[in-house]
Amino acid sequence: MENEFLNAELRKSHLSFKGLFFTLMALFIVGAIATTLYILSQRSLRIAFMSDRDGDNEIYVMEMDGSGVVNITNNEAQDGLPGWSERKRSIAFLSTRESTSAAIYRMNLYGKRLKALVTNMPIIATFPAWSPDGKWIAFDSGLAGQSDIYLINVKTGEVRNLTDHPSADRFYGWSPDSNQVLFVSNRGDQTVNNPAIYSITLESSEMVRLTEPDSVNVLASWSPDGKKIAFTSDRDGNAEIYIMDRDGKNVTRLTDNPKFEGFPIWSPDGKRIAYISIDEVTEEGNPEIYVMNSDGSDQRNLSNHPMQDGLEWEFSWSPDGSKILFTTDRDGNLEIYVMDADGGNPTNLTNHPANDSAPAWIK
Structure with missing residues (x-):
């Protein structure tokens, strides 16, 4: 027992x-x-950028801390302005490898599977812009005073003129659902100095003017939920940042001071807006990167440096909204820095005597 x-x-x-x-x-x-x-x-979070450190412009990729720099284009042509698609795991970029004028190419993160997408058009030097769903790439094409917005069908390679008008049309951004494009144009009753912001639907080509012709309205960006649009306007005497509904209604002024304030970029969660503030829009001006809540409150200078930060208007939120990537000349040449979203811990990622610019997050 x-x-x-x-x-x-x-x-x-x-x-x-x-x-x-x-x-x-x-x-x-x-x-x-x-x-x-x-x-x-x-x-998995990396950064693509453009550099002339090897004698001509090439596209490089580095880790988030600036280590592991790799030249992924590595040829004698001029390559630059990379744009990343997480959906397609691909980089679209400009290159002169087949002609003296820029063409748009596509490659993977390692510089392989190179494919020419557009080679026979006068490309305006803007970032090839992937749609969020990865099905389209938007770009501007044309000569000074007249340009259109084109779309590349990534699957078929077909190129489509989206705006097709004898005016100056410039691309500004995709709607989060990839169904609409924001652009600025001096068409209709706009003068060359008073461009307006438009939206156009891809499927129907329906076009809507969102701002009035009595002032300059530019530099627009969609909120992550697609309900709001932030933009720059001089309707009250100088360039300030405004917000409106996606149909152009309920316009609200967010900034109010004598400086030029523009280039609003929404944080991934839509709660904050980063933007550029500058005393004067000249080579001697001192652009600073600011951030505010999406209702205009709590405006703060993040970069706060006597040199030029956000040069060429190159600054962007990290995918999780914790960092801001930007181009600056604070070391005497163009370098790529990253800082915390509150402005803390500014770090030189490239730290090279060459010029490094056009950074793009890769996730």
């Missing part, structure tokens, strides 16, 4: 030990997976 009791207790202890063992193993595995996923998510 005593042996049976002892054996029963041993079996219970064994089962309890097995249960505890498997519980601990499960917790360990879950923890290891979570840690691995976190590490992979951090490692």
